[in-house]
Amino acid sequence: MIDTKGRSLELFYIDGHPDGMVTAELFNWTGHVFVTPRTRLTEALRRQEAGYAGVYLLLGEKDGQDFAYIGEAEDLSTRLKQHAAATDKDWWETAVLVSASANRLNKAHVKYLEARLVTMAREIGHTPLHNGNSPSLPGLTEADIAKMEAFLANLMVVLPAIRVDMFIQRSRPAGSSRPVPAFEAPEAGTNPTTTETARFFLHKPRIDLTAKAIFQDGEFVVEAGSQARTEWHGEGTYKPLHEELVRSGILQMAGEHRVFTKDYAFRSPSAAAAVVFGHAVSGPAAWKLEDNPDITFRDWQAQQLAAIPDEEADS
Template identity: 30%
Template sequence: MKKLRPKTIQIYLPAGDPRGVRVAEITTRIVRVIEIPRSQLQDFLKMPEAQQVSLYFLIGELSEAGLPRTYIGQSGNVGKRLSQHNQENDRGKDFWNRALVVVSITNSLTQTHALFLEWFAIGEATKAGRYSLENGNTGARPHTPAPLEADCHEIHETAATLLATLGQPIFEPLSNTTASAGPKELFYCKSSDADGVGEYTSEGFVVLKGSQGRAEVTPSIRGTSNERLRKQLVSEGIMSPVGSMLEFTRDHLFASPSSAACILMGRPANGWTEWKAANGKTMDEVKRQVVSSVADLS
């Protein structure tokens, strides 16, 4: 379990626009991440970093399963590569509206760094399961000398922190697994049509990998957005048939406990009563009623 340490992060606005180009860096590191709205790509192309070797991320519209879409790439001249992605003939990657590029302040990244970082980033993003990756394949691990590989892991760690700071937690697990988060508080949904485990987080409700629900939906949700979402989760491999059930192949974030329960059970559900702690208390008792009682005392 990774221990988090305090950090100082600086975000610079070249044009003074908080919604425009933003440059983020940890003050003691040599790596910076530049966030570029697609509409302001021409401004980035004027920056010296546009000529550098870079790992980059294209971020855009949600997939049908509700996950933000991303493409992870690398280039020896990132400005030129982003310009190619911006062309009309690059239809396969026309989903993006922002790019984030990882560069070295000392311009010391090599093509070998970039190839390893691309391969490693795709694997880590796939494991995290937060984003729908538009990469056609995971690529092959390039031959990387041990000292250079060690540098790449440090670069990746810095880039991951900066990406999350800029609102793109591509590599962060959905479940609370950091040392500072303390013990997990799990909730269970067990019935004749479900055997699920989940976690209530600051972002929503996460159904954990291995949770199982009924394969067929009830007539009450047929033709609804919930049935369409369920089908899309199956189509994207997030839920997979196992016997007469559907099983989550990875952790998946839902906006609410009720949405999570409905998709898991294949029927309308009130997640605040369906999800229960290990002691049998409902989420409503553990979370909402506790908040209400504290508010009454204040």
């Protein structure tokens, strides 16, 4: 059953613009997320929540790719001052501080969160970590483990909203992207949810390259076994993504092409088509409906939009 429950997230831009200091909180969650650019660190560490216990992310770039460090502290302000002064961490540009209202997290809690976040980041593999060995989980009671796992689940909702996507798992086991019914009956008290599902393909006859994808639940998922160009050609927005998938083993050599070893959810048809073809391309025009190759993804989406009835004018 598709989860149709919405979540209420409040973002507060402290200095009035989205690239400055930002707080993020979910309704009915004790967690508090505070984002600050390194250039505003002096002001940021004067805030009350900066002195709480919590975990933190240092985000930036190193050697031309995203890079991160995950840590924990009983006093986030003191630890961030140390990182700002460290000569081996000049690469980070943004800090994300995660704490709880009224300073409710203790040392064992934040060590648990740190260990879980490091493990998750390394399993997903989007962003290399500056961390050394993975920290071990501290001994917590069964009740505290349940609380921290619930805390993490909420944190995973907040982080993408503040443009931290290193914990989004886009690769899935081969065959997991199965079609679902176009409509599922809603539970009592919920709104009905429709789900458009369709299968698409790409084919490049000149090099005998074929890829298949499924559009489902708003995601464009290229299926395992699909082929892609061996190397990226030229420049382009999606060149780093192609390189990341090669580096992570999602794209592996098989004969004259690379092959997707897992299903992979792209943010758009254009991103998927570019990785497959190895150069920038208009995805909505390139992907064709599997059941009718004369219909592109753009045509299919236009049909879905045309099927939405216009609201009747008020009489």
